[in-house]
Amino acid sequence: MSDGEPTDTATIQKRPLFGATADEARAWLAAVGHKPYRLKQIHQWAFHRRPKSFADMTDLPLDLRNKLDAEWDLFATRVAYRGVADDGTDKLLLRCRDGRNVECVLMADGPRRTVCVSTQVGCAMGCVFCASGLKGVERSLTAAETFDQVLQAQQLLPPGESVTHIVVMGMGESLANLDNLLVALDRVCSPDDGLGMSQRRVTISTVGLPAKIRKLAEQDRQYRLAVSLHAPTEELRDQLVPVNEKIGLTAVMEAADDYFRATGRRVTYEYVMLGGVNDRPRHATALGRLLKGRKAHVNLIPYNPVAGLPFVRPEPEDVRRFQATVQDFGVAVTVRRTKGRAIDAACGQLRRRYESAAEGAAAVVAIDS
Numbered sequence: 001m002s003d004g005e006p007t008d009t010a011t012i013q014k015r016p017l018f019g020a021t022a023d024e025a026r027a028w029l030a031a032v033g034h035k036p037y038r039l040k041q042i043h044q045w046a047f048h049r050r051p052k053s054f055a056d057m058t059d060l061p062l063d064l065r066n067k068l069d070a071e072w073d074l075f076a077t078r079v080a081y082r083g084v085a086d087d088g089t090d091k092l093l094l095r096c097r098d099g100r101n102v103e104c105v106l107m108a109d110g111p112r113r114t115v116c117v118s119t120q121v122g123c124a125m126g127c128v129f130c131a132s133g134l135k136g137v138e139r140s141l142t143a144a145e146t147f148d149q150v151l152q153a154q155q156l157l158p159p160g161e162s163v164t165h166i167v168v169m170g171m172g173e174s175l176a177n178l179d180n181l182l183v184a185l186d187r188v189c190s191p192d193d194g195l196g197m198s199q200r201r202v203t204i205s206t207v208g209l210p211a212k213i214r215k216l217a218e219q220d221r222q223y224r225l226a227v228s229l230h231a232p233t234e235e236l237r238d239q240l241v242p243v244n245e246k247i248g249l250t251a252v253m254e255a256a257d258d259y260f261r262a263t264g265r266r267v268t269y270e271y272v273m274l275g276g277v278n279d280r281p282r283h284a285t286a287l288g289r290l291l292k293g294r295k296a297h298v299n300l301i302p303y304n305p306v307a308g309l310p311f312v313r314p315e316p317e318d319v320r321r322f323q324a325t326v327q328d329f330g331v332a333v334t335v336r337r338t339k340g341r342a343i344d345a346a347c348g349q350l351r352r353r354y355e356s357a358a359e360g361a362a363a364v365v366a367i368d369s
């Protein structure tokens, strides 16, 4: 693992060009006396090349480059910290214009280049094993800040490589910020104003907000839905996922079934395995019964330890047995490999460590201690 790269921590004053809509950017180009087709060139830089500044955009006239530099920034965020793990996982802490930090992770797996994006600073859901919600939610991210994470991650890839998949599994409750998320994902998937990614390669993970799941289903999009279940019974889910007390497991399952009916897309159920808490054979049997007959896919996620929380990772043998038991009910089950553990690549962990260690100081974090 490398040392973190200290980076610029100055606050951002100018507007982010790559976060501007095509209409905004074209209106500005017209106002400064340049042709609309310049936007195509700028987008080429934004989405397919690796510009560090407007000065890099040498196919634009010098006058335009200077005007751009005077009025715009490239990105909506700045890289406050970058950590690289041995397995190639890159974790970015991105500083928003108001000084708040968000996490974004780039993972390489075979030909896949997956970016895990955040939707909020903090989280209001309060899942008891998760670092993101320990201090509640500060605010939702704008569409530009959400889209920016994908662009910033893309900058880390060698020229010629592109982000191939997106998982909305970073900090925050994705569907609590659905409107902005949809704008950001539309840009990611737009062949003209974005990366042209297939909607089928985008997964949105949610704690399970039924009304929002249905709203997402009505969007006529092909996004994959992942529901963070974590428990097969009301009682246990109430303990692990406190918002369940108001929502209820049955309502979550009904909304997920509706999503499948509306989109034809098989729903993934995420299940964080907490040693001794929800990884016992009886939990596996109950989960198998719950999902039996549904077009479902279970993703078991061995708990990633969070400092100060009382949970432990499950024993590998328990994970295998759990998987086999659920599979016996005819349900597809995969176990998520832990990536980037040494760089705190689980929801909210990097930001938490960074902010408690640095508390306003420069980006000096003993991240591999």
Ligand code: SAH
Pocket: 125, 127, 129, 130, 131, 168, 169, 170, 171, 172, 173, 174, 205, 206, 207, 208, 226, 227, 228, 270, 271, 272, 301, 302, 303, 304, 305, 306, 346, 347
């Ligand atoms: N709020 C959304 C998306 C963010 S969390 C949701 O609840 O799905 C993305 C996934 O990571 C969720 O399944 C979440 O429960 C899981 N997760 C959170 N903290 C974790 C930890 N410490 N170890 C393993 N998985 C964790």
